[in-house]
Each structure stands twice: as C-alpha cells, then as structure tokens.
Amino acid sequence: MKTLNPQSIDDMLLYRLGRVLGKAGSLVTRICEGEFGITRREWRVLAQLGKRDGILSSELADAAQLDRARTSRAVTALVARQLVVRVPRPHDRRQVVLHLSDAGRALYEAVLPRVMAIHQALVAPLSPVEADQLDALLAVLQSQADAMQCGADLPKADRRRGGRGLRASS
Template identity: 55%
Template sequence: MATQDRLADPQHQADLLLYRLYRIHITAGRLVVHMCESEFGITRREWRILSFLAEREGALSSQLAEHAMLDRARTSRTLTSLATKKLVVRQPRPSDRREVHVFLSDEGRRLYGAIYPRVAAINRELVSGLSPAQRVQLDAMVDALQAQAGRMVAASPGAPLPQDGGE
C-alpha cells in the first residue's frame, strides 16, 4: 500500500503543513514564553524584538518590525515597553528626529545573554530526536519552504505582509 502524500494532498486540517508547523511553534514555544514571562518579566514579543535588536544594534524601528514580522505600531508599542523597562535606548538621528535608532541598554544586553542560551537549548532539545543528517536536510527544506512562501506572496498582488497574529 502506497503512503499518502499528506503534504501535497491534505485530506484534513491536521495534514496541512502550516497547521503542523504552527502546532510545533505553539507547543515548544510555550517553554520560551513561560521562561520569559515568569523568570524575566518580558513577553514573547518583547523577547523577539530584544533578540533581533541584539543582532542589529542601531536598527531603525521600521527595520526591526520587518525582521520580526510585526507591524510598525506593534513594534513601536513593544519598543516603548522595553524602554520603560530600561532594556533599550532610543536615539533620534540628529539630522531627522523622526528616524530613531534603537540600541540595547547594558541591562538589555545582560538579559539577552541570560535568555538566549536557554532558548537555544530548547531548540537543541526540540531537534534532538533527529539525526545530524536529518537536521541538515530539515534546515535545507525549511529554507526552500521560506523561499517558496516569499515567491507566493510576491506573486499575489495586495497580499498583506506577514505579521505576528498573537498577543
């Protein structure tokens, strides 16, 4: 008996790739959310912005929004919250005060340094059930799927930009 290709011919919601990926994200993501909220007092969205900022110090909030796949209003609110918690510093550009560059504060860097290794450990544990060859293959497949998703959005006039639907 041939194995059904559930990805190419889904028969139920549980066969849909987006649904299956979402379930993995939500299930394993609960560990990250719980850690961030209960141990560090930040939300999932704050962590996302903080971690992107750690890789892109001095970015504009619009650049952070694009990288974090959030709309500008949510990014602005999140940056305001992070600034209130003294985790980021906003520096307006002298020639155009509407452009604000964002940097981690010393406390923001410390917090990132405390959280990131634990998030990476959750990631390692999640993929530990795969062999090294499977991990390499999955990595390549995820890249291919992301590229295809980008092409699909580009080919669909008026398609909204991907954004976080939660919180």
C-alpha cells in the first residue's frame, strides 16, 4: 500500500525505480565503458539500430527515448568510430537514414548477451507469474506516463545554465 500512499521519498515509485536502475544500470555502464569503450547512451543507440536498422535520427530518438540533441551527439560519436553509417535519402538529402556498420553490428552482438545476462539476473527471483504481472504493470505505468507527459504544461529547465533558470516550454 505504500506505493499508493507514500510516507517518504523512499516509498515513491519513481525513486524506487530509480534505485533499481541506478544499481543494475551501473553494471551495464561498467560493461559498456570498461569492456567496450562506449557510453550507455551510445549503447542505447546501437541497441535500437540493432533492433530496427535503417531509421531516421528522429525515429531513433523516439525509440531510444532520448532528446534529439543527445541522440545526435551519440550518433556523431558512433559515426566517428565507424560503428554507425549515415546514408542520405535519395529523394531528400537533408534526411539521413542510420545503419549499423559491420563493426557496429559486431559490437551490438557482443554487448547484447552481456546486457541480457544482467536482465536475466535481475528478474531471476521472479516467478513466471510475477514476471508476467510486472510486464503488465509496467505497460500500464508506461501508458500513464506517456499520457501525463502529453498533457503536461511545465517549464523546461535551461540545462545550458546548469538547470538554473527556465525557458519556455515547446
């Protein structure tokens, strides 16, 4: 019942999910950075392209749930390392389609099993019924979060100034 009626920050869903992500996500970061020399954000981009190769940068940003500027920086870094290839669209050269290079595909195939092992270890204590329940509950929460974001009219922090100050929401 503490999820519906939190008594402290420790009871709040976002804080609890953040702690799980912080612990398990740090393992992914250590693998990505320590073993493969890529950031976790670059891994998110590679993982999305591994699943859905040949998409526009804007589609990639949506799929990876990154803003377009961060997606662009990650893609630029991966292009510089020859892990991702930008291919201009023939009918509109302003748009580029993103593909994994052979080296990018090999890296994706090397990292994915390691990240999958972290996932498997994290959910290992759950029974199949509990795992199905968790999947269903996460889908409900994702849908609610999407709806909340669409309806939110909140100011955006000006990150160029370290989060101090606000800028108009777009």
